[in-house]
Amino acid sequence: MKMIATIFDIDGTVVECFDFDGTSYISAIRDILGEVYINDDWSQYKNVTDTGILRQIMKKNKIQEKGQIGKLSKKFGELIGQYLENGGECCPKKGAVCLIDKLLSDRHYKIGVATGGWKHTAKMKLRHAGFDLRNTVLFSSDDSAERVEIMEKCLSALGDSFHRIVYVGDAVWDIQATKKLGWHFIGVGPRLKGKCEFWVEDYSNYDTFMRMLHA
Numbered sequence: 001m002k003m004i005a006t007i008f009d010i011d012g013t014v015v016e017c018f019d020f021d022g023t024s025y026i027s028a029i030r031d032i033l034g035e036v037y038i039n040d041d042w043s044q045y046k047n048v049t050d051t052g053i054l055r056q057i058m059k060k061n062k063i064q065e066k067g068q069i070g071k072l073s074k075k076f077g078e079l080i081g082q083y084l085e086n087g088g089e090c091c092p093k094k095g096a097v098c099l100i101d102k103l104l105s106d107r108h109y110k111i112g113v114a115t116g117g118w119k120h121t122a123k124m125k126l127r128h129a130g131f132d133l134r135n136t137v138l139f140s141s142d143d144s145a146e147r148v149e150i151m152e153k154c155l156s157a158l159g160d161s162f163h164r165i166v167y168v169g170d171a172v173w174d175i176q177a178t179k180k181l182g183w184h185f186i187g188v189g190p191r192l193k194g195k196c197e198f199w200v201e202d203y204s205n206y207d208t209f210m211r212m213l214h215a
């Protein structure tokens with residue numbers, strides 16, 4: 001049987017979280033590290049993951065790592081949790097819940113989630129947006145500071161008998177990581193419009209997405 005591994009990024013790809021994620025991340029950094037210099041253009045970082053960015057900020061500000069990452073991740077989790085509890089916006093990308101449900105119920109596909117975010121907030125956002133996480137594997141910045149490694153770990157958890165591997169993401173760093181791995185790529189949302197061969201605005205057209213998955 002020919003099987004396709006499909007691995008999704010989370011933020012901007014299956015979940016729309018607007019600005020609260022970045023704002024909360026910066027608040028958590030300020031809370032734990034104080035008034036350090038932060039470049040909030042994430043594309044400028046070597047590893048665009050929650051752990052990767054933080055390590056680079058600490059290095060730039062000459063801060064030695066002594067348990068701050070764990071504290072900061074905890075603080076960030078609290079902020080995101082509060083935001084969601086207080087009715088903050090975090091919704092699924094149009095058609096995403098239905099698409100992932102369909103793929104999960106079809107034995108020709110294996111579905112995974114590989115995000116540059118930390119695991120606790122990734123789960124909170126997916127649950128809040130209405131995804132059922134029971135049958136998915138989730139790899140995050142808790143598993144590595146490097147996106148490529150997070151994606152690789154996710155794939156090995158899915159198995160190794162795929163005739164095609166596809167990553168679905170919404171940012172330039174997703175394209176770069178996918179290229180390094182030699183996988184196929186589907187871009188989602190406004191940031192990648194016109195920047196990749198296969199692109200969808202959202203998942204409202206199931207057939208279009210499926211065609212790209214097999215292209």
Ligand SMILES: [Mg+2]
Pocket residue numbers: 009010011012013169170171
């Ligand atoms: Mg993203």
